[in-house]
Structure formats: C-alpha cells, structure tokens
Amino acid sequence: MAVYERVWRPYAGPVTPVGRRFLVVTRYALAEAFSSRLFTAFYAACFLPSLLSLGLIYLSHNLALLGQLGLTRELMGGLTLIFFRLLFLWQAVPAFFLMAILAPGLVAPDLANGALPLYLSRPLDRRAYVLGKLAALFLVLSPPTWMMGLAVYLLQALEEGGGWGRANWRIALAYLVGHLVWILVISLLALAISAWVRFRPAALGALFALLFVLSAFGSTVNAITRSSIGDAVHLTRAIASVVQHLFGAPTSSGLPVAVNWLTLAAVGLLSIVVLNRKLRAHEVVR
Amino acid sequence: MTASARSPAAVVELDGLSVRLGGRPVLCDLRASLAGRAIGLLGPNGAGKTTLLRTLLDFFRPSAGGARVLGQEITGDGRELRSRIGYMPESDGFIAGQSAVRFLRLMAELAGLPPRAALERAHEVLFYVGLGEARYRRIGTFSTGMKQMVKLAQALAHGPRLLMLDEPTNGLDPPARSRMLELIRDIRDRGETHILLSSHLLADVESVCDEVLILKQGRVAACCNLAEQRRANRSFVEVELTDAAPAFAQELAGLGCEVALVGDRRLKLVMPAAVTARDLFEAAARHQTAIRWLDCKRDSLQDIFLRAMEDDRGGV
Numbered sequence: 001m002a003v004y005e006r007v008w009r010p011y012a013g014p015v016t017p018v019g020r021r022f023l024v025v026t027r028y029a030l031a032e033a034f035s036s037r038l039f040t041a042f043y044a045a046c047f048l049p050s051l052l053s054l055g056l057i058y059l060s061h062n063l064a065l066l067g068q069l070g071l072t073r074e075l076m077g078g079l080t081l082i083f084f085r086l087l088f089l090w091q092a093v094p095a096f097f098l099m100a101i102l103a104p105g106l107v108a109p110d111l112a113n114g115a116l117p118l119y120l121s122r123p124l125d126r127r128a129y130v131l132g133k134l135a136a137l138f139l140v141l142s143p144p145t146w147m148m149g150l151a152v153y154l155l156q157a158l159e160e161g162g163g164w165g166r167a168n169w170r171i172a173l174a175y176l177v178g179h180l181v182w183i184l185v186i187s188l189l190a191l192a193i194s195a196w197v198r199f200r201p202a203a204l205g206a207l208f209a210l211l212f213v214l215s216a217f218g219s220t221v222n223a224i225t226r227s228s229i230g231d232a233v234h235l236t237r238a239i240a241s242v243v244q245h246l247f248g249a250p251t252s253s254g255l256p257v258a259v260n261w262l263t264l265a266a267v268g269l270l271s272i273v274v275l276n277r278k279l280r281a282h283e284v285v286r
Numbered sequence: 287m288t289a290s291a292r293s294p295a296a297v298v299e300l301d302g303l304s305v306r307l308g309g310r311p312v313l314c315d316l317r318a319s320l321a322g323r324a325i326g327l328l329g330p331n332g333a334g335k336t337t338l339l340r341t342l343l344d345f346f347r348p349s350a351g352g353a354r355v356l357g358q359e360i361t362g363d364g365r366e367l368r369s370r371i372g373y374m375p376e377s378d379g380f381i382a383g384q385s386a387v388r389f390l391r392l393m394a395e396l397a398g399l400p401p402r403a404a405l406e407r408a409h410e411v412l413f414y415v416g417l418g419e420a421r422y423r424r425i426g427t428f429s430t431g432m433k434q435m436v437k438l439a440q441a442l443a444h445g446p447r448l449l450m451l452d453e454p455t456n457g458l459d460p461p462a463r464s465r466m467l468e469l470i471r472d473i474r475d476r477g478e479t480h481i482l483l484s485s486h487l488l489a490d491v492e493s494v495c496d497e498v499l500i501l502k503q504g505r506v507a508a509c510c511n512l513a514e515q516r517r518a519n520r521s522f523v524e525v526e527l528t529d530a531a532p533a534f535a536q537e538l539a540g541l542g543c544e545v546a547l548v549g550d551r552r553l554k555l556v557m558p559a560a561v562t563a564r565d566l567f568e569a570a571a572r573h574q575t576a577i578r579w580l581d582c583k584r585d586s587l588q589d590i591f592l593r594a595m596e597d598d599r600g601g602v
Contacts, residue, residue: 008442113378113379115380122369123365123396282346
C-alpha cells in the first residue's frame, strides 16, 4: 500500500518466533552502539594487543624472518605464562572501558522517557529484555577478549607443537572462563547501575565510582584489620585472583579463591536483584 | 462467572478482579462483560482506570479473581495475549534519540513483524497519524501533540486486535484533540480492531465509545451500553404546541404512542419505532395547531456518570 493513502490496516502477514524476539533488542542495541564512529574506532583499537601478540608469536617462530631482521629466538625471549597473563590484562582493561561506554546507553534511554512499558506491552518479558541487552554486550565484548585470546593460544600451540597446547591447557581455560565471568559480572553490574540511575552520563560515573569505592573500602578494611578480609568486597582484586587461579598462578588476594568466586557471584546476584526491582513496566509507589 | 455464562464475543470479561498495590486495594471485585467495538473506561482521577489497563496487560497480578481479554485469561500466556494488543500509555513513552520511523520499526519488530514488514508498517502508520513529514526527526524534538501521535502510532504499528488507549487526548490543543478522536473513530469504524479507551473526559468517551464502564474508588460504579441508550432515547420526545389540542394527544395515542400531558400545551411521548417526527407534525397540522418546540430526550453520558458517582451501590 502506498503510504500517501493514509489509511490504516491490520497486519496479517507472518510473525517471527517469540523465543527469538530478544534478538531484536540485541540487534537494535548493536546498531545503536556502532552508529558512533568514535566507539567503532575504539572497538577496533581493542583488537590491537591481540593482533600484536599474534604477530609476535608468528615472528618468534619464523626463523628466516628473524634472521632477516637480525634477531634470534633468544633475543625475543620465551613466550612464558607472564606473556599470556599480560595479554589477558591488555584485553580485559580496554574491554571494561568498551562496556562502560556501551552498557549505560543500552538501558538508560529506555527508562528515561518511559519506553520500557512499550517494550513490555509486547510479547517480550523482562527476562527477554535483559537477555537481549546482555547478548549485545556479549557479542561486542567477546571478539576482542576470549575469542582473540583463544586465537593467540591456538597459534602458539600450532607453532610450538610438541604437546605445548596440552601442557598449557590452563591458558585456554583462563582466557575462556576468565573473560566470560568478567564480561558477565561487569555487564550485569553496569546494566543494574544504568537501570537504577536512568541517566547515561551519571550511570557511567556511578559505575567507575562504585568500582573505586569498593576497591578503596576493601583496601582500607585490609589496612585497618591488617588482614585480607577487605578483599571480599574488592571486586577488581576478586576477578584478578580468579583469573590468576585459572592460569595456575599464585593469587594476589589473601583470601581463598572460593571467596573471590563468591564475591563475583554476590555482585552478579545483587545486580540481578536491582534489575528485577528497577526494570518494571510500572513502579508501585508504597 | 462460569465458562458457559461467558459471552464468546466479549472483548473484556472481568470476573471478580481485585488488585492490591503497595499493600492497599486499588481494584475491588470488578465484574463486567464488555463486548462493544469501542469501550470507554470512565472515572475520576484515582478510580483505577490505568491500573485496570495495566492489569489486563499482565503488568500487575490480580490479588483475587481474574479477567479475560479477547477470550484469553490474563494470567495465562501473557506474551500471546500482548501480541494481539496495542497499548498507548498515558505518560511519555519514547526513546528520545531515535527517529520516529526507527522507533516504530523497533516496536513493530518486537511485536513479531519481520524487519522488512516492520519498516513498511512504520512508514504507513506515521503517515496515517499525520507524522509522515516528520518521520525521520528524533522524537525528543517533537511537540507534545506529536509525541501523543507517535504513541498512538506505535500502538497501531503491528495491527492489534485490541487497542488500549490511556488518556489519548492528554495535553492536546483543540485541533490536535479533534484529530486524535477522528483517528480513533476511523480505526473503530474499520471494524477490525476493538478499542478500550480510558479517560476522565466524558466528551471524548461519548464521541468514540458505544459501551462504558464507570469506575469509582476501584469498584464498578456503572456499566452501560451507550449505543442502546442512544437508540432508546430516540423514542422519548417532549413536544410543545402553539395551541391546546387534546385531540392531538388522542390521535397520537391511537398511533401507539404513550402520551403524558404536562400542562395543556405540553406533552411527553414515548413513540413506537413506526412513528416518526414527521407523523407528529402532520398530526398537529390536522388538528389546527403547530409544534412550537420538539426535543428528543438525551440521557447524556454526563447524566449517567453523575448518577453513578452519586450512587455508591453502582450498577446501571
């Protein structure tokens, strides 16, 4: 029908499956994110540490090229566990900034002008809405983190051969599980703060403030009690210790790694509680 | 209400529906069966109109009783039910940074339309509500009237079977209000979509609806079929003659009218369907008199509403 006819008619065509409806939320969130050139440029920059690592691995195993460059394998140094742990850090930190830029813009605009009831008045429930937003964050953050991490690990395993991959399986585990846990916890936290604050810049500030406050509080408690008990609320130290444990390295937290896992689980659960309370079609004033 | 007692054509059936919010009762034991093409929800502020709409959308859980919308239990599969409903909320509802066409496309896709069809519908509906030229503008830059139209458009985009409109004329100037009501009447007259219109403006409800549910303090104060009321009122006539003419009254009685004399020149009549106003004028001419004044009784919605507000027991 031509639009200029200005008539309205009911829709009688095919509809998409209800179970996949959350992907609409994901698709629009991704389109919104990558509509910013600055974000896209920063996103591309997040791949640089991994790409440099891939190049370094290729170079360190290419004796002919090393010879042409006047280098030897010994000069390159061994690709030790430290190299992979440093790469993890160089992937996780930019990914955190990516998420901090992206996540508040996913929920706050829907809440700021009452669009959420319109989402929820359609065949989409709150779980699907959050799942859609989480899926967007997962799809954005996965390639520069665990996907590139596994690519680096695989290239090293292929180049090195001789059972290197099997002997260092914990590196793959750390990249996969460490990044996924980090993405999940921080994404939930960022969405929860965004749902609470409802204003994008304030949500961004609140996320950094919360991480800073938790870290400062944990360190202060440690200093006062001369123990490591404050690490129970030190979110960044908790994730660092979990990742170190996954790599099979000594942990930086004075608490058992199970406590660090509990800290992450508590932050995740608390975020879900906040999302459950704040993401409603209508708030009930008591 | 038993299953056998349900009306198959009912759009909304309330079966002892009660809702408590924040620990206090907001809706109490609502019972009604509404089958009109356009149903009005009337009541003073705080009567529970918006809460009823939100409960029908499964935003709030009933504390007792239940309800059916388009024959489907509201406590059943909410997603299936909501796919057949378009909802225009009273308060703001938009994403400020998005263009109108993008926003509508998103809403249509969420309702289940494939992306291509959703885009096509978004353009169509925006033209339909009169925002065709502004469809690429960000909604955040729209005037209040335009935002109201966007809200109506998003409710229509997926072609719902039931359109729930919560105070659609709020904040509109007279021409915009008139345009909004005209659109709602147009949708009603197409006969494909039922309308549930919540408003505290009697004139809006009267001009659009054929059935009305009046709420007062969370209870049903009255439920009436305006269309039947209008039809019935057409037969109640009050006449004033230029001269006294008892034979005129006798002739009308002979035609089957029920006649009551109010003074010697004034009559109140209940006319059977076969008798028209023309018959009255002809009868008057035959009896050497003339009709000076004739008024069809109009039991307006305002009368019904005021009676409902006065009567605590409810039920018209």
